[in-house]
Amino acid sequence: MSKMIENLSLEKEERMPDLDIVMKDVMSRMDDIMAFMETLSLIRSSGIMDLLRAILENREDVTRIVVDEASKKVNMNFIRNALSIYTFLSSIDPDVMRNFMKNAGESLTSAKMTKQTDGIGIMKLYSIIKQPGTFEAMRIMLKILSGLAPEEKKK
Amino acid sequence: MKGEKISIMMDGKKYEALDGQTILQVSMQYGFDIPHVCYHPSLGSIETCDTCMVDVNGKIVRACSTPVSNDMNISVTSEKVLNIRKEATQRILHNHELYCTVCDNNNGDCALHNTVDQLGIEVQKYPFEPKPYPVDDSNxxxxxxxxxCILCGRCVEACQDVQVNETLSIDWSRERPRVIWDHDVPINESSCVSCGHCVTVCPVNALMEKTIIGRAGFLTGVEGKTKRKMIDIxxxxxxxxxxxxVMAISNIESKLRKSRIKKTKTVCTYCGVGCSFEMWTNGREILKVQPQPESPANGISTCIKGKFGWDFVNSSERITSPLIRDGERFRKATWDEAIDLVVSRLSQIKEKYGGDAIEFIASSKGTNEEAYLMQKLARQVFGTNNVDNSSRFCQAPATTGLWRTVGYGGDAGSIQDIYNADLVIAVGTNTAESHPVLATRVKRAHKLNGQKLIVSDLRKHEMARRADIFLHPKPGTDLVWLSAVTKYIIDQGWENREFIRDRVNGFDDYVKSLKKFTLEFAEEITGIKKETLVKVAEYIRDAKRVSILWAMGVTQHQMGSDTSTAISNLLLVTGNYGRRGTGAYPLRGHNNVQGTSDFGAMNAYFPGYQSVTNDEIRKKFEKAWNCHIPEKPGLDNNTCxxxxxxxxxxxMYVIGEELVETGSDSNFIASQLETLDFLVVEDIFISETAKFADVILPACTSLEKEGTFVNTERRIQRIYRVMDPLPGTRPDWEIIQSIARGMGYDWDYRHPSDIMEEAASLSPIFSGVNYERLEGFKSLQWPVSKDGNDSPFLYEKEFNFPDGKAKFYPLSYTPPLSVDSEFDLHLNNGRVMEHFHEGNETYKSPGIKEIVPGTFLELSPELAEQRGLSTGDEVRVISKWGDARVTVLVTDRVSGNEMYMPMNSSGDSAINRLTSRLMDPTAHTPAYKELPVRIEKISGKRKQSPLPKSNPRNATPNPQVGVLVEEKWKRPDYEELTSG
Known part of the structure; x- marks a missing residue:
């Protein structure tokens, strides 16, 4: 006779001895394990772990999309122009660039402070040009402008 | 002519096409990637998005809706059409904010994302403007x-014309149109049945499953305000x-989701329709269920249970350790201890009383392979034919009826045949609730194709309301009207004489047996007017293809086998077998009730319906298994x-069957289980049956194992492991194998495919079945010959009898148990759409529980008035065999003194506390539906309605055909992109 069992609360299983040994060892390092688990949990819950795993697992797709996108004309132009800017910037003596940027900054500030109503006559313009700083700047600008001319004209 | 080969030019090259195909279909066939947003292969052309434009002989037309014709010259990739497509897509973007990288729909299948990407749209022409409506998350x-929402109308098409629930529409008259539910009410106040069709087909993230929101992408779970800022930046x-x-980054993120989201094909484990789909998971978390157009039984269709009813898999109530009876409680045990105990106790009982003292019950929710092993365990290891499954409780009489007349105990054809029939007759089946996806095909054919529908039922349920003729016979009298209509057809000379002469035996004797079934007799017994029966006969006469569906309303009577036979007789008389669109369709109730029987978990049959009484066949199995098998059939799971x-x-060894609550007369069953010497129950929960067990073995769910199921169409489909077994649980086939090995049998199945290989080698109807042929969404409908040819429909050339001819089976009528002065009311019972049986799985879904919190007693308005009862009153229902307490629901779905009680309950409101031990004498199926009762009001405060306000039965749908795109085209702000 097997009467219906309505009491469904279950007794805990008896642990096997070897499991107890393992558990004891684990318990002695509980703080470290917990800290490690928390960090792991954060990495996982923040999605970083999934993201890294996904990138690695799908590297072929990712690479293909990046390459496809990069090889579009508009993006190729962007990359090449970005590289030209890199070449340009890397060829300039940093001291010259530093002075140039410093002066440019000061000039902008000074220009802002000049009253817009002040007129500039021919004589005043001539005296500004004759100032050594201005003359040097104009020399550089003219050099740059001549550099922009078509190759054949340069010859 | 449709289907004829024609040739067309596409981008200067000649291509072959079939007349009737659209340009889009042909272009896709040849690899032209024409963008399309609203078009869906399961919905056809909707014509709302305008993104598929092509140039045909200088005119711009929609590729999705323009049929090809000879000598068509189509430009698919010209600059002109590309620009028009871009314009169409730009218009769509006015209605949709692109934030794909943080969108849960960015899973590679977003039609809009793919179109924007494909067309290389760089700058938005019409800036996105939000619509002035809040998000509706009431469902x-x-x-x-x-x-x-991009107003593509896919959801509307799916709701109106595929599911045919007719809830969704687009209100094109508003300044900013939107999808509305019914006549514009919140979703949860509408007639929406939560079938999920709309969500499945939505091409964007306008309709999303709540389970996937915030979980699909790496950044989609970011808190709302932060996400908004990210989008704004x-x-x-x-x-x-x-x-x-930006698109490139979202494309990368989308690809990365492949590591996060696992998509696994599986098959639903609720009813017998056999819906297959991909299940999207992240670990054990179920993100969504996504049916596919190639899902063979269901296409994109699901019901509320298949789409959303999977919470039970991760329920905390799952058993995760074997349990052993220990006094008045269970204690946890190791698997070894539990298996050892099962082996030693069953061995003792076998030794003391013989193998026939043990009953084995296979689960109709388990796989074919598990059913096969269960019957092999019974026959080979224990030497008994005492093995069965729950088909005994439902469709065994239908199988009997078909065996008597046509030879195979399965549906004559496929669901597609039911769809293609000119006339569908549904007898005793509440199809829209019990087999919702199959019902959608009937509802669609009836709505769009002119299919006629006759419904015979006690209740005016949805199918009855839709029917051209609704018959309401007195309970248990279907055999009479079916036979009377058959006789009338013969009397009028409308029978198919050629078919009868060439293909059926026993006509003369059968005609003689019909003598009593005059229209007058039928009217007297059934209460159906003669004129109505004549009309039914005329409908049958006028239809070229007739299919008859039936279910428990027929089979769960003492006359279940005979009524099923009467259905088949009628089909034979009218020649409605052996042609597409015709035949008999008993609708199977469990996901694998067909397969569990097919694979031999039956007391009288080996796998493939090979009789145990046939010496030659028995010897074949004895030789294969090296054992002795009794020649007499065993006890089934009812008479045991x-x-x-x-x-x-x-x-007893019971796998997955809630015998106590789904068997008839629970009180009797409980009293019998108490007296057993030993009971093993294998289940996922501690069922009411398990509470009587000596050992409970924790099993896996279908999502945690591999195998195959057979649906109602005889369709064998594979299930794949969606997730690892819950720790502590095991697949049934592994457990059965452990017991066999414990009993000293050297079973060594490594994978369910090994089991299928053995079953196929011993069963002619499965001889060509193997796992390779069932890969992915592929399926086979038995019988399957060695070369892999299967049988989508039966009896084209011959019936399954030695001479190839069908048999008429003469019948007589015996009245059912009916009401008397003491038990004056008839209680009908069955399913509701939202729940499955007693609800041990479906109640684990909070959403389902919210819509249908429990069972109820449907009372007609006239009976309620007569007894002074209202919705919310509690009553005690009393039968000769027991009583139950239940809440009243007054509804016109029932009439007169007939009541209805859904079976989704346990405890003191379980229906089978009332049912009897009466059964069909041949099939031994309980007569659940023959139930006279009386009711007594329980005094106390009236409760709320057992169907909450949010239940879709309280709402009124808004039927229309499709999305009414013409209304969009009439809008003053719509500019045509087509020309000519």
């Missing part, structure tokens, strides 16, 4: 976000950087209960 399962730099790089009472059965 427990899905959300509608009008701001993301990207939008602010988009004019400079253009959409290209009387076997316990008689002392014949001393032990």
């Amino acid at each position: 427990p399962f899905y959300v509608y976000d009008p701001n993301q 990207v939008k602010s730099v988009e004019p400079e950087i253009t959409m290209g790089p 209960l009387e076997g316990i009472m008689n002392g014949k059965i001393r032990a």
